[in-house]
Amino acid sequence: MRVKTDAKRRAIIEEAGKVFNAVGFERASMAEICTRVGGSRTTVYNYFPSKQELFIAVVIESVAAEYEAVHQPFEEQVEDVGEALRCYGERFIALIYSPKIVVTRHMMIAQAKHSKAVHELYEQGALRSQQLIAQFLEPLMAAGRLRPADPLIAASHLISLLETEFRHLLLLDSPEVLSNEVIREGTRRAVEVFMGGYGAAPVRGKDD
Structure with missing residues (x-):
């Protein structure tokens, strides 16, 4: 053996x-x-x-360091929640819409029923990202800086919003390479929508 x-x-x-x-x-x-x-x-x-x-x-193996760098904003002390999410979002989109990751995502869809490696990649990639975001959001919700909600669901909403403007590139197998400006603006809009739903309500005075 x-x-x-x-x-x-x-x-x-x-x-x-x-x-x-x-x-x-x-x-x-x-x-x-x-x-x-x-x-x-x-x-x-x-x-x-x-x-x-x-x-x-x-x-x-090849994206391990990049993957960790994507989530680095969640390891630092946060003063501006929106800015931390924008920083994460820009790195996230740049990574998952890079050519090698797009090829891998297509393969995952095709091989999901037949390959244990696909499940391993999902657990180490997409699922772990969702969990790391949730760990970042949960204490912010507890501190009143975000609306209280299920942090895992909120993390899923954030990921979906970030991909909204770019998902067609994956579905159509487009060769388009996203510029930093396109990623930045798409991320900004996604985070604005997320904060509109999950941002803490402003504290009102007695006369309001």
């Missing part, structure tokens, strides 16, 4: 990443990846049963 090792898994991911970056997902072949890794094809397939699952592993 062959023993799987983390070092071997990472070596496969590293070589596969070079191939995917050089020729893209469609043109990349498992045969080429196996040749670069060395050893038998059985070894590679023992770690990754399909090219799709290997590609997903490569994406997870």
Whole structure:
């Protein structure tokens, strides 16, 4: 029985990443990846049963640092809630509408019923993002800086609003690359709507 090792898994991911970056997902072949890794094809397939699952592993590895950077605004002391959400939103949209993530999201939709890796990517990506946003929103709600609500649902609303102006690019498989200005303005409008629904009501004086 062959023993799987983390070092071997990472070596496969590293070589596969070079191939995917050089020729893209469609043109990349498992045969080429196996040749670069060395050893038998059985070894590679023992770690990754399909090219799709290997590609997903490569994406997870390659965007790990960017993913953490996206959520950095939630780790800092917040003075302006809207500004923190805008900062998060701009980084979030720039990442999930980058070409490699768009390819991965298409693959997730196609392979959702057949691949455990898709569920792993969802849990490590989209679901974890929602949970991190909820953890950020919950104390703000408790402090009266946002309206009290279910923070997970509020997080889901925020994510949906942020994607509203850009989702057609995913659905239509558009090659359009979003400029910083387009991302900034779309994010600003999304956060305005979110704060309109979840922003704390102004305190009124006795004479109001």
